[in-house]
Amino acid sequence: MAIDLSTTIAGVRFPSCFMNAAGALCVTEEELRGLGLSRAGAIVTKSMTIEPRFGNPEPRYYAFPGGSINSMGLPNLGYAAYAKLIPTLKEFGKPVIASVAGLCEPDFVKIATVVNERRPDLIEVNLSCPNIPGKPQIGYDAEDSERVLDQVRGVITVPMGVKLPPYFDPAHHEKMARVIERVGVEFLSLINSVGNGLVVDPERESVAIKPKGGFGGLGGAMIKPVALANVRAFWKLFQGRIPIIGVGGIVNGTDAFEHLLCGASAVQIGTVLVEEGTRAFERLEQELSAVLSRKGYTSPAACRGKLKEL
Ligand code: DHB
Secondary structure, three states, X not given: OOOOOOEEEOOEEEOOOEEEOOOOOOOOHHHHHHHHHOOOOOEEOOOEOOOOEOOOOOOOEEEEOOEEEEOXXXXXXXXXXXXXXXXXXXXXXXXXXXXXXOOOHHHHHHHHHHHHHOOOOEEEEEOOOOOOOOOOOHHHOHHHHHHHHHHHHHHOOOOEEEEEOOOOXXXXXXXXXXXXXXXXXXXXXXXXXXXXXXXEEOOOOEEOOOHHHXXXXXXXXXXXXXXXXXXXXXXXXXXXXXXXXXXXXXXXHHHHHHHHHHOOOEEEEOHHHHHHOOOHHHHHHHHHHHHHHHHOOOOHHHHOOOOOOO
């Protein structure tokens, strides 16, 4: 029996708990429409900047058996184009999440203000792009993060979420949790790519991608334990009060189930979506349904956060 995989985040209902991760197949109008036509439970836009951008020089994405590395450099149509598209995208009958980036603090506010007027269902503030030369990830600075989130919260009327980079120390989870609490963030997307990894091709004695001397964000299967740890850490810190979208290393239905057990209410897919295309959504739905049925769970919510500790 197929299980109802719908889920609710910040009062918004998603027909499926699987959606694209910002960046994956969501830059152009055609790609965004493709998500609308697919089984994706939402349409998440590419992180948008003020100006349209071509991004970093190619090759800037490389997939290998354990995952992927990218340094795209925020190629996107610019916020005005995405703002204009939002009403059309909403006609697909699933939530539209606008991913807002910015190259400096005032950009976030300007983009959020204009995009909010087009009523996306939610806004995901991206504090964790690792690939712009000379721009550190805002999410690694709690004070900067708080300032940006406070300002964005002040200008938007739809639920605000934040996409965070992975943290590797409980003190950092705790510090960011206090920021999230104070600002009133309504959902968390955890995690962005594991920034500034390096993939080497020993045959060619070369880096795999061109920008930043080969350094880039890691995604795919290899980052799953890092993603699960961050989902779990924030789930525990908020005792489940702030919904979490799990991102990182979801390749099959069991990976999604693990994210739910750690506390995710929904999941986003990046590398596997780029590698497999939108038919990945059907496969993942079938696989997660099968796992939930086998385990006697009737919905994603039924197993949310239920991870056992020894
Ligand atoms: C890019 C990568 C990211 O991980 C991100 O959050 C935003 C942008 C990029 O390189 O385009």
